[in-house]
Each structure stands twice: as C-alpha cells, then as structure tokens.
Amino acid sequence: xxxxxxSSVIVDILAGDELAIYEVLRAEELFGxxxxxxIVIFEALVGVLHRGSASKMxxxxxxxxxxxxxxxxxxxxxxxxxxxxxLLRTGRPVxxxxxxxxxxxxxxxxxxxxxxxxxxxxxxxxxxRVKVY
Amino acid sequence: xxxxxxxxxxxxxxxxxxRDPANVGFSARWRETTAGSGTPPKLRGLPGxxxxxxxxxxxxxxxxxxxxxxxxxxxTISLEQSAYEKLRAAKRTNESFSDVVTRILAPNRPSLAALxxxxxxxxxxxxxxxxxxxxxxxxxxxxxxxxxxxxxxGRRRRQ
Numbered sequence: 001x002x003x004x005x006x007s008s009v010i011v012d013i014l015a016g017d018e019l020a021i022y023e024v025l026r027a028e029e030l031f032g033x034x035x036x037x038x039i040v041i042f043e044a045l046v047g048v049l050h051r052g053s054a055s056k057m058x059x060x061x062x063x064x065x066x067x068x069x070x071x072x073x074x075x076x077x078x079x080x081x082x083x084x085x086x087l088l089r090t091g092r093p094v095x096x097x098x099x100x101x102x103x104x105x106x107x108x109x110x111x112x113x114x115x116x117x118x119x120x121x122x123x124x125x126x127x128x129r130v131k132v133y
Numbered sequence: 134x135x136x137x138x139x140x141x142x143x144x145x146x147x148x149x150x151x152r153d154p155a156n157v158g159f160s161a162r163w164r165e166t167t168a169g170s171g172t173p174p175k176l177r178g179l180p181g182x183x184x185x186x187x188x189x190x191x192x193x194x195x196x197x198x199x200x201x202x203x204x205x206x207x208x209t210i211s212l213e214q215s216a217y218e219k220l221r222a223a224k225r226t227n228e229s230f231s232d233v234v235t236r237i238l239a240p241n242r243p244s245l246a247a248l249x250x251x252x253x254x255x256x257x258x259x260x261x262x263x264x265x266x267x268x269x270x271x272x273x274x275x276x277x278x279x280x281x282x283x284x285x286x287g288r289r290r291r292q
Contacts, residue, residue, distance in 0.1 A: 003245075010245070014252040024245045044264075047263040060251060068242070097268070
C-alpha cells in the first residue's frame with residue numbers, strides 16, 4: 001500500500017505549493033511510500049516539454065526515476081474499466097487519464113491524493129480510497 | 134473410519150481476518166486415539182470447514198484456541214528482550230508488530246516533497262495550462278468522433 005498522486009498534485013508539488021507538500025508528507029506518513037503513475041509522468045512531461053525545454057524535461061525524468069512507477073497493466077486496465085462503467089452509471093464524468101490513475105490506485109490498493117472533488121465523490125461509489133484537499 | 138467415531142479437535146487456527154471466528158476456514162490439531170496434525174479424517178470432504186458446520190456434523194472441540202491472523206501465512210520468531218522492547222517502543226497505536234517491521238524495513242525512498250521547487254510559479258502555471266489544453270483537445274476529439282458515430286450511415290458516406 002502506498003500513495004499515488006494525480007497530475008494536478010504533482011504540478012503543485014513541483015511548484016513548491018506548501019499545502020500540496022504538507023498533504024503529500026502527511027499521506028506518505030499515514031499510507032506509505034509514494035508511487036508515480038506513468039500517466040502522471042506523461043502529463044507532467046508534456047507540460048514541461050511544451051515550454052520548449054528539453055533539458056528541463058530530462059532533468060525532471062531523472063528526478064522521477066527515484067520513484068517506483070506504476071505502468072498500466074491488464075489488472076489496472078480492468079479496474080479502470082470498472083471505474084469507468086461505475087462513473088457512466090452514476091453520471092459522473094471523469095477524464096480518461098484520471099480514470100486510468102484511479103484504476104492503478106485501486107488495483108495496487110493505494111491511496112489517491114487529489115484536488116479533484118468530483119473524483120473524490122465518485123471514489124465512494126468505486127471503492128477507491130482518496131485523500132482530497 | 135468407523136461411523137459415529139468422534140474426532141476431538143484440540144486447537145484450531147483461523148486463517149482469515151474476521152469478526153466471526155465461528156465462520157472461518159481453519160487448520161486444526163486433532164486427536165482421535167493418537168495425536169495428529171493436518172486435517173482430521175472425519176473433516177475431509179466436508180463442504181466448507183466452518184466451525185458451525187463441523188459442530189453440526191458432530192465434531193467436538195476441546196480447548197479451542199483461536200488465533201486470528203491478518204495474513205494467510207505467519208511465522209513465529211524469537212527476539213531477545215531488549216530487541217522486543219525496542220520493537221514495542223516503535224509500535225504506534227493501532228499498529229501490529231508486522232506493520233512496525235514492514236514500516237521500518239520499507240525501502241528508503243525519498244518523499245514526493247523532494248520534487249518541490251523544480252518549477253517556478255510561472256512555469257507551473259504554463260504546465261497546468263498545457264495539461265488542461267491537452268485534456269480539452271482529447272475531449273473535443275472524442276466528442277467529434279462520437280458525433281460521427283451517431284450520424285446515419287448514408288450521410289457519412291456522402292461526406
């Protein structure tokens with residue numbers, strides 16, 4: 001069991017947002033070591049590379065390499081599909097990246113740290129443990 | 134085995150987390166005329182091995198000793214008193230000794246907080262805007278694709 005963060009949280013941490021840092025430290029203390037989703041890495045790298053800074057992207061890649069990465073495997077895809085279907089059923093729209101991250105967190109038994117209240121509300125229905133701030 | 138012979142189960146050990154020890158699977162030490170271990174003969178082939186079912190099948194339990202484990206498999210280790218005291222001191226409220234060992238021996242990974250300060254506030258603002266833009270583009274593309282699927286077949290062909 002560990003902590004997975006979504007893209008908005010990782011950008012806040014990279015920016016040195018004090019609340020995000022406090023929440024991630026607290027979540028790691030309570031729920032275990034951090035894991036990085038490959039989806040989050042993708043979105044963060046797109047954001048950095050779009051600024052035209054390949055060197056900064058490489059630097060970020062090497063920083064991310066310190067953490068265990070969750071890739072989307074068949075079990076994650078299955079849980080993500082369950083999440084998607086449940087959200088369709090309850091009429092709560094969540095983006096595809098967030099659905100996949102939720103699937104990864106569910107599959108690995110991790111806690112998802114997010115700022116997305118929509119995802120947090122949906123979490124109750126899908127059995128995902130979410131820490132929202 | 135002769136019909137009607139009673140197997141005395143001396144102790145059993147639950148192997149699943151439950152609040153109801155009467156309804157869990159178990160492994161048992163048992164006694165017939167001599168001591169044995171493993172599954173008593175009379176229990177073999179019974180559908181399920183919950184204690185209630187066994188009692189209804191006429192199995193008597195002696196000195197029932199219940200061990201509820203959080204894991205399917207557990208190991209017993211010996212510690213010197215000083216090591217035990219240290220482990221107990223490290224144990225937090227609502228934490229088992231297994232949790233303490235797992236926490237202390239966890240790989241020493243840096244916190245995600247170690248990434249703080251990689252981006253300036255203005256850079257972070259741009260990154261957020263890019264992520265938002267990419268997601269909006271994806272959603273727009275999906276909507277357009279969905280609209281094409283909804284069109285009648287003939288109309289799509291004319292395009």
